[in-house]
Amino acid sequence: MQAMASCLPGQTSMVASPLPASFSGLKMTDSLPSSLKFLEQPFGNLRGPSWGGTRSFKSNKTRVLVVRNQGTDVAEMKASVDGVPLVVPRQQYCSSVHKTVRRKTSTVMVGNVAIGSEHPIRVQTMTTTDTKDVRGTVEQVMRVADRGADLVRITVQGRKEADACFEIKNSLVKNGYDIPLVADIHFAPPVALRVAECFDKIRVNPGNFADRRAQFEILEYTEEDYQQELEHIEKVFTPLVEKCKKYGRAMRIGTNHGSLSDRIMSYYGDSPRGMVESAFEFARICRKLDFHNFVFSMKASNPVVMVQAYRLLVAEMYVQGWDYPLHLGVTEAGEGEDGRMKSAIGIGTLLQDGLGDTIRVSLTEPPEEEIDPCRRLANLGMQASHLERGVVPFEEKHRHYFDFQRRTGQLPVQKEGEEVDYRGVLHRDGSVLMSVSLEYLKKPDVLYKSLATKMVVGMPFKDLATVDTILLRELPPVDDIAARLAVKRLIDISVGVLTPLSEQLIKPLPHAMVIVTLKELSSAAHKLLPSGTRLAITLRGDESYKDLDILKHVEATMILLNVSTDDKVSRVHSSRRLFDYLQENKLDFPVIHHLEFPVGIRRDDLVIAAGSEAGALLVDGLGDGILLEAPDYDIEFLRTTSFGLLQGCRMRNTKTEYVSCPSCGRTLFDLQEISAEIREKTAHLPGVAIAIMGCIVNGPGEMADADFGYVGGAPGKIDLYVGKTVVKRGIQMDQATDALIQLIKDNGRWVDPPAEE
Numbered sequence: 001m002q003a004m005a006s007c008l009p010g011q012t013s014m015v016a017s018p019l020p021a022s023f024s025g026l027k028m029t030d031s032l033p034s035s036l037k038f039l040e041q042p043f044g045n046l047r048g049p050s051w052g053g054t055r056s057f058k059s060n061k062t063r064v065l066v067v068r069n070q071g072t073d074v075a076e077m078k079a080s081v082d083g084v085p086l087v088v089p090r091q092q093y094c095s096s097v098h099k100t101v102r103r104k105t106s107t108v109m110v111g112n113v114a115i116g117s118e119h120p121i122r123v124q125t126m127t128t129t130d131t132k133d134v135r136g137t138v139e140q141v142m143r144v145a146d147r148g149a150d151l152v153r154i155t156v157q158g159r160k161e162a163d164a165c166f167e168i169k170n171s172l173v174k175n176g177y178d179i180p181l182v183a184d185i186h187f188a189p190p191v192a193l194r195v196a197e198c199f200d201k202i203r204v205n206p207g208n209f210a211d212r213r214a215q216f217e218i219l220e221y222t223e224e225d226y227q228q229e230l231e232h233i234e235k236v237f238t239p240l241v242e243k244c245k246k247y248g249r250a251m252r253i254g255t256n257h258g259s260l261s262d263r264i265m266s267y268y269g270d271s272p273r274g275m276v277e278s279a280f281e282f283a284r285i286c287r288k289l290d291f292h293n294f295v296f297s298m299k300a301s302n303p304v305v306m307v308q309a310y311r312l313l314v315a316e317m318y319v320q321g322w323d324y325p326l327h328l329g330v331t332e333a334g335e336g337e338d339g340r341m342k343s344a345i346g347i348g349t350l351l352q353d354g355l356g357d358t359i360r361v362s363l364t365e366p367p368e369e370e371i372d373p374c375r376r377l378a379n380l381g382m383q384a385s386h387l388e389r390g391v392v393p394f395e396e397k398h399r400h401y402f403d404f405q406r407r408t409g410q411l412p413v414q415k416e417g418e419e420v421d422y423r424g425v426l427h428r429d430g431s432v433l434m435s436v437s438l439e440y441l442k443k444p445d446v447l448y449k450s451l452a453t454k455m456v457v458g459m460p461f462k463d464l465a466t467v468d469t470i471l472l473r474e475l476p477p478v479d480d481i482a483a484r485l486a487v488k489r490l491i492d493i494s495v496g497v498l499t500p501l502s503e504q505l506i507k508p509l510p511h512a513m514v515i516v517t518l519k520e521l522s523s524a525a526h527k528l529l530p531s532g533t534r535l536a537i538t539l540r541g542d543e544s545y546k547d548l549d550i551l552k553h554v555e556a557t558m559i560l561l562n563v564s565t566d567d568k569v570s571r572v573h574s575s576r577r578l579f580d581y582l583q584e585n586k587l588d589f590p591v592i593h594h595l596e597f598p599v600g601i602r603r604d605d606l607v608i609a610a611g612s613e614a615g616a617l618l619v620d621g622l623g624d625g626i627l628l629e630a631p632d633y634d635i636e637f638l639r640t641t642s643f644g645l646l647q648g649c650r651m652r653n654t655k656t657e658y659v660s661c662p663s664c665g666r667t668l669f670d671l672q673e674i675s676a677e678i679r680e681k682t683a684h685l686p687g688v689a690i691a692i693m694g695c696i697v698n699g700p701g702e703m704a705d706a707d708f709g710y711v712g713g714a715p716g717k718i719d720l721y722v723g724k725t726v727v728k729r730g731i732q733m734d735q736a737t738d739a740l741i742q743l744i745k746d747n748g749r750w751v752d753p754p755a756e757e
Contacts, residue, residue, distance in 0.1 A: 092318050093401050110182070111200035123148060123358070125144050127153070137168050147372075151358070153183075155184045158188065161191070169198045192240050201252060211263060238285065244291060250293045251294040252327055253279045253283055257301070272309035275300075276312050300331060304649065310350055314355060325357035326350075327359070328347045329343070330345075334363070334364055339363045343373065344377065352612065373604055377612070390568075397580060398584065405621050411423070412426060425468055426558065430649075431592065431625030433496075441483035450639070451495070471515075472503070496557075498536055518537070535557065536559070536560055537559050538562055539578065551589070552587065556589050559590070562595075575623075593613075606630055606641070628641060655683065656689070677737055684754065685749065688708070690709070717732065720736070
């Protein structure tokens with residue numbers, strides 16, 4: 001094959017290096033599969049959308065970079081000139097990029113419940129009882145079934161728990177419950193074989209089913225060594241596959257970002273690429289044995305990693321021609337609105353692209369509390385795919401599907417002659433805007449507190465989580481001196497003020513930024529404003545490219561993207577279309593996602609909608625901030641929800657980050673009680689991430705995202721971690737929280753809680 005000079009539309013120049021002779025079944029004379037497009041990839045960074053991924057082998061003491069394809073095809077990738085980018089495929093990961101079309105899958109039967117694209121999105125949860133407590137487990141299963149769960153997962157860590165599973169199943173049948181049960185297996189192939197005789201589905205974790213527990217060591221393999229490891233996996237895994245075939249059981253090959261094996265991490269890093277390859281090793285064995293009644297999952301506590309992993313998994317399945325269903329979940333999401341927001345970001349993003357056939361919202365709460373948000377997300381996904389919500393077809397050229405690359409808008413710079421500092425009206429890591437009514441201006445102290453300013457001698461000052469800009473849909477009368485003084489004090493500390501053009505023309509407010517529509521720009525109505533007035537342009541997202549072309553000739557501080565959605569219009573797809581237009585035309589306006597919610601919306605619906613719609617864009621690096629408006633809710637709730645959304649999308653960090661597991665039968669302490677205790681004492685540490693894990697199964701690995709870890713090591717005993725390294729073992733429970741605080745202090749990350757004025 002000759003060197004290709006192919007590039008994506010919109011790329012003006014590209015020097016291509018030789019492609020490998022074969023990939024994913026492509027013959028020398030074949031044309032490229034329709035699912036593959038090409039993009040630039042700097043040499044040396046080939047983890048991402050590639051031909052099955054990269055691996056490093058030791059060969060004659062020399063490390064070489066290779067790309068492994070379907071089957072045994074291996075080709076070395078070399079740059080023809082140092083620094084010259086290689087051509088790698090841009091793979092399809094969903095059925096449509098301009099509307100929600102549910103990905104077609106096979107049907108997997110779990111007991112009497114069918115999973116797949118021809119069936120409703122299924123809802124599931126997991127018990128938190130000790131599995132040996134048969135009565136307690138049965139009662140909890142019945143409660144979640146009554147709340148609407150379609151499947152229930154139960155941890156089965158040993159022989160005694162496996163024996164109890166037979167009693168659990170029989171008791172449920174006697175009580176008239178035929179809800180399918182899923183056995184959660186880690187480290188214990190013999191236990192999986194035993195429980196497959198009574199449960200409907202077996203979840204295996206490829207990271208620890210046959211591999212040893214990860215020690216986070218970098219291992220070196222020859223190709224022969226690696227092949228021997230694969231043969232070992234096949235030997236251990238085959239009996240379970242055969243038993244599932246015999247009994248008609250289903251299986252979930254469930255990769256977890258926190259429990260990849262050392263072998264996988266040595267080859268692929270702690271990455272989405274490694275997660276996919278780990279699952280594919282097990283899937284290939286299933287297929288070899290003609291077993292197809294399985295689903296995949298790619299869970300992570302980081303929603304950005306989770307989304308990338310699922311997309312990469314589906315892209316690889318498209319290339320392979322596989323159609324297995326997907327179970328979606330953000331693991332260790334936490335509790336309350338933070339947990340719901342993280343889950344909405346990860347699960348909602350994928351549902352908007354038509355991906356996902358069964359879901360779980362993992363919360364550090366009783367399992368019954370997971371059902372409602374889970375059902376709301378499932379309904380969102382089903383409705384979007386049923387209506388095929390989207391936007392007019394367009395060619396998407398610039399979004400990065402498999403790795404996070406943020407499109408950063410040009411932040412405001414100070415102009416000569418400006419009397420106030422506009423540089424603080426937007427934040428580089430993501431901005432929070434808030435709508436403020438005239439009623440709030442009557443009580444400045446309440447307003448300043450709601451905006452999270454720091455009060456010093458009665459005057460407001462910006463703090464870490466202060467709102468960046470406020471929206472005044474109605475300006476106070478010119479003669480309302482008190483209200484205007486309240487606004488001026490915000491402007492003086494670089495809090496921006498937005499107001500509509502009509503308001504500014506009638507009741508001008510010094511230094512306000514003025515919102516204009518495209519129609520007002522076209523009619524030159526904005527020229528009635530004083531020279532130098534800063535503009536914010538509001539867009540609906542469905543404008544024609546011809547109408548948008550006026551943006552090439554104006555100067556604006558920001559764009560407010562307020563998509564006018566209906567039953568057929570999708571905020572996510574409309575926004576992607578606009579961002580593609582902006583990037584294609586090299587327009588670097590900051591874009592704020594503006595979501596307006598109706599009167600009467602439920603709190604959980606607001607959180608889930610914000611995470612699913614705005615979060616789906618922010619995880620792709622599309623957007624510079626958020627403006628949530630809901631007349632039923634106060635500024636405090638909308639502000640904390642907005643900052644939680646930005647932090648969940650790994651943008652702006654304004655509070656302590658918790659990676660908290662949802663508890664299960666393995667948990668060695670009261671997770672909800674301990675989690676609340678730790679949060680109460682450490683919630684004032686923005687920039688610090690703390691993992692609270694009930695046991696060691698996902699502990700050290702899941703703490704890749706955490707600075708410190710509090711992990712159940714034995715009954716009544718806690719192990720403390722710094723990163724993935726255990727530093728203290730066997731601490732008594734009643735001393736463990738104080739020991740964690742001391743550990744944070746010893747590492748220079750502690751600050752005392754702020755004293756209230």
